[in-house]
Amino acid sequence: MKDYFPDKHCLLTLILLIILAEAIIWFASGRFIPEQFSILVTVIRIIAIAIGFIIGFIYFPLFFRTVRYTVTETEIIRTSGVFIKIYQSVQYSAIQYTTMISSPFSKISGFNFVVFFMFGGQLRLLFLARDDAEEIMKLAAHFSRKGE
Amino acid sequence: MYHEHPLRILKYSAKNIWLLIFPFIRGLRTYHFSKDFFYTWIQGAWKDLLVIGAIILFGLIRWFFSIIDVHENELIHRDGVFIRVTTHVPLANISCSTVENPVHLGAFGARRLSCDTRAGIFKTADLKMLVNESTCAAIMKHIPDTAEKNKAAELKRPSWLSILLFSVFFSSGFSGTVYVAMFFFKGGDIAHDIISMSLSTLTKETAKLTDKLLLKIPAMALVIGAFFIGSWFVSFVVNLLRYAGFRIETDNKVMKVSYGILNRVEYRIRLSHVNYTDLRQNLVMKLMGAVSLNVSCAGYGAVKNRLPVLMPVKKEKDIGRGLEAMGIVGGVQNTYKARIAGAGSYLLLPIIAAAAVHPLYNATRGLVISFFPKLEELLHFAAVMAEIPLIWFIIVKAAALLTSGITFYDDSILIRCSKWNSFHTVVGDRKNVVKVEVEQNLLQRMSKRCAVSIWFGSEEYKRYKVKALSEADGLKIAETLGCGISLRNTEISR
Numbered sequence: 001m002k003d004y005f006p007d008k009h010c011l012l013t014l015i016l017l018i019i020l021a022e023a024i025i026w027f028a029s030g031r032f033i034p035e036q037f038s039i040l041v042t043v044i045r046i047i048a049i050a051i052g053f054i055i056g057f058i059y060f061p062l063f064f065r066t067v068r069y070t071v072t073e074t075e076i077i078r079t080s081g082v083f084i085k086i087y088q089s090v091q092y093s094a095i096q097y098t099t100m101i102s103s104p105f106s107k108i109s110g111f112n113f114v115v116f117f118m119f120g121g122q123l124r125l126l127f128l129a130r131d132d133a134e135e136i137m138k139l140a141a142h143f144s145r146k147g148e
Numbered sequence: 149m150y151h152e153h154p155l156r157i158l159k160y161s162a163k164n165i166w167l168l169i170f171p172f173i174r175g176l177r178t179y180h181f182s183k184d185f186f187y188t189w190i191q192g193a194w195k196d197l198l199v200i201g202a203i204i205l206f207g208l209i210r211w212f213f214s215i216i217d218v219h220e221n222e223l224i225h226r227d228g229v230f231i232r233v234t235t236h237v238p239l240a241n242i243s244c245s246t247v248e249n250p251v252h253l254g255a256f257g258a259r260r261l262s263c264d265t266r267a268g269i270f271k272t273a274d275l276k277m278l279v280n281e282s283t284c285a286a287i288m289k290h291i292p293d294t295a296e297k298n299k300a301a302e303l304k305r306p307s308w309l310s311i312l313l314f315s316v317f318f319s320s321g322f323s324g325t326v327y328v329a330m331f332f333f334k335g336g337d338i339a340h341d342i343i344s345m346s347l348s349t350l351t352k353e354t355a356k357l358t359d360k361l362l363l364k365i366p367a368m369a370l371v372i373g374a375f376f377i378g379s380w381f382v383s384f385v386v387n388l389l390r391y392a393g394f395r396i397e398t399d400n401k402v403m404k405v406s407y408g409i410l411n412r413v414e415y416r417i418r419l420s421h422v423n424y425t426d427l428r429q430n431l432v433m434k435l436m437g438a439v440s441l442n443v444s445c446a447g448y449g450a451v452k453n454r455l456p457v458l459m460p461v462k463k464e465k466d467i468g469r470g471l472e473a474m475g476i477v478g479g480v481q482n483t484y485k486a487r488i489a490g491a492g493s494y495l496l497l498p499i500i501a502a503a504a505v506h507p508l509y510n511a512t513r514g515l516v517i518s519f520f521p522k523l524e525e526l527l528h529f530a531a532v533m534a535e536i537p538l539i540w541f542i543i544v545k546a547a548a549l550l551t552s553g554i555t556f557y558d559d560s561i562l563i564r565c566s567k568w569n570s571f572h573t574v575v576g577d578r579k580n581v582v583k584v585e586v587e588q589n590l591l592q593r594m595s596k597r598c599a600v601s602i603w604f605g606s607e608e609y610k611r612y613k614v615k616a617l618s619e620a621d622g623l624k625i626a627e628t629l630g631c632g633i634s635l636r637n638t639e640i641s642r
Contacts, residue, residue: 101233102234
């Protein structure tokens with residue numbers, strides 16, 4: 001049995017992306033909304049900053065702290081949830097095929113996702129370090145073959 | 149390591165077709181009403197060519213990065229340039245692999261290859277590729293095929309007549325088309341005196357045609373009726389071309405089905421992944437003792453406009469021959485039958501609907517005579533036409549009452565039931581049953597009867613419901629399937 005956690009680099013990347021989005025909204029609202037609606041500009045900026053702050057500095061850090069992927073000899077368990085805890089367990093025998101999605105520079109950004117496709121749905125393991133994602137894929141393939 | 153067929157570049161390029169907005173905007177900017185417009189536009193044409201080149205280049209790069217790897221145990225598809233998507237499909241999990249060979253792709257040596265596993269809830273293939281013939285052959289070498297020595301000897305190739313009958317029966321509802329066409333032909337005939345003046349002037353030619361043929365049918369009604377007959381005929385021809393040359397081979401592990409003239413399709417189905425088989429009939433087929441054998445397996449019949457048919461038309465008495473590997477045995481009787489006393493479950497609604505037509509006709513007749521006296525005959529015709537399908541429906545449901553039931557044999561379950569105007573005989577492994585529901589309304593509770601619904605594990609969420617079973621039979625069926633259901637607050641012994 002081995003536990004995997006989301007890559008901490010990914011949290012940093014997400015926060016940087018949120019700050020970038022905030023900056024775009026800040027400048028775009030000032031640039032494209034006419035001057036006579038300056039109150040609207042201020043409201044949009046405040047709402048954007050509030051949402052960005054809540055998501056980037058409260059929700060995501062809590063989310064990353066609660067997510068855990070456990071790989072055992074028979075199943076994969078995903079534990080997650082900030083406000084409501086969710087435990088998902090999938091037997092290797094139910095997995096039909098797997099997909100790994102990697103973004104550019106995923107070693108630095110930590111944007112690696114492993115998706116297990118099984119009867120009636122999917123199990124998504126998000127924001128993994130590249131090495132962890134590859135290891136999980138190998139372990140899942142190994143245990144699946146062992147169980148056949 | 150293989151690449152997809154170069155024709156795929158076109159599809160990948162098409163995803164960037166939105167870039168053509170730039171040549172379009174340039175065209176708009178340079179557009180002005182003068183003789184120099186063309187020269188002004190052509191001077192900047194290199195920019196348009198650059199955009200088109202970029203679209204094709206993006207497609208080419210995307211195609212280059214789409215790589216297929218075939219290993220001993222799995223098929224790997226790598227896709228994407230910036231966001232890399234790597235899909236691993238274990239060969240043992242492929243339920244159905246499909247090779248399509250359409251004429252227009254065949255000219256370029258290309259084939260469509262798709263593989264489907266039992267994953268997901270939608271009837272879409274998990275892996276779709278456009279490959280050349282040699283790549284297709286190399287991949288299919290790893291997909292299990294029927295073994296020559298284990299082939300079922302008695303599985304006959306369907307005759308041309310059976311394909312023809314299948315195309316007739318399953319081409320957009322043959323009886324429905326005849327009914328609708330008749331409605332317009334005959335209804336138009338009656339309405340001729342009332343509305344022909346306004347409708348037949350729609351086009352002079354069609355009005356002339358009706359006059360020449362001495363038909364008292366308005367042009368519009370004739371056109372609509374002919375449209376329905378014509379569309380059915382097109383559907384019939386398409387089905388005939390689609391299912392012609394039907395060939396089926398099976399051993400105890402794999403079933404190979406191929407059919408089609410303009411688009412020859414070959415399926416390889418892993419028998420252990422078949423969820424259930426469904427023998428479908430309509431009333432005419434039931435009276436003639438014919439069935440159409442369909443199969444529920446991920447990937448089979450998932451292509452648009454294709455039915456998951458295994459045997460287009462087969463005699464009911466011969467159904468067991470050669471299909472033992474799929475658990476189909478001929479001559480099995482219902483152990484748990486629908487009770488005649490529970491006829492209301494089947495017949496009540498159709499009888500009420502059929503009986504309601506006459507009072508409704510009488511009720512509206514007075515109004516029609518008062519306000520639109522010329523439409524009286526048309527109303528009478530409409531009432532007769534409404535009665536016909538309802539009486540047909542009563543006959544269908546009466547037949548369903550007499551034939552519905554559930555049987556268990558070996559490890560299989562056989563369900564005979566009806567849905568609307570079709571009859572289903574569903575055969576599946578007991579372990580594939582994922583849900584059982586025993587339903588009882590107040591009347592059924594008083595008369596100790598119930599309805600049993602059964603679902604099989606598959607990509608489709610289909611219910612097979614047998615009504616008017618006795619309460620004891622319903623509970624016994626649930627118990628046999630491993631479900632402890634209680635209807636009267638008492639636990640049944642398991």
